[in-house]
Amino acid sequence: NAGVTQTPKFQVLKTGQSMTLQCAQDMNHEYMSWYRQDPGMGLRLIHYSVGAGITDQGEVPNGYNVSRSTTEDFPLRLLSAAPSQTSVYFCASSYSGQAGKQYFGPGTRLTVT
């Protein structure tokens, strides 16, 4: 099993550009989530999904959109990138009812100039 995969690993955007961070898992997990990690602030939840067609907001959802059309994929869209969105983004997944025990991807380092 590949586990949780994320693409790209690195990305540089200009302010105002849009892009999609890809996340996929092959463990048949119902729960998937997106976090951002900033120095001194730990991991903060952006959006999460408990199954295909169901998404909800986390702590810091503004400026990000998600959708979940399949169990395997959970893309994160930045609509109009801002320098404040410079961060490392992690996708994670878990079995239903086990949101505390998540499997994380390797991360995407995003820089917005």
Place this chain on the structure above:
Amino acid sequence: EDQVTQSPEALRLQEGESSSLNCSYTVSGLRGLFWYRQDPGKGPEFLFTLYSAGEEKEKERLKATLTKKESFLHITAPKPEDSATYLCAVLKGAQKLVFGQGTRLTINP
């Protein structure tokens, strides 16, 4: 408001020097406290789940304990490969994980 605070921010130890990391939490109705390890440039890796005060979990040189207000991660006779950032988190409701800022642990040979 649910909150998780870890201390210290960073800790340097000599190989074999035991110590503890602290995780204080405030949450209404604890549904679990979780410890993760994160190596530089990688995603966090799950270590332990603790559900109730008095519970303990062990894995190699690590032991996690839980009281009503805090959790400790005890590291006994650490080795350089134990160097990492250790994160704790609590569940907010059933679906949202709230993380602390982490403790960056360095073990010098």
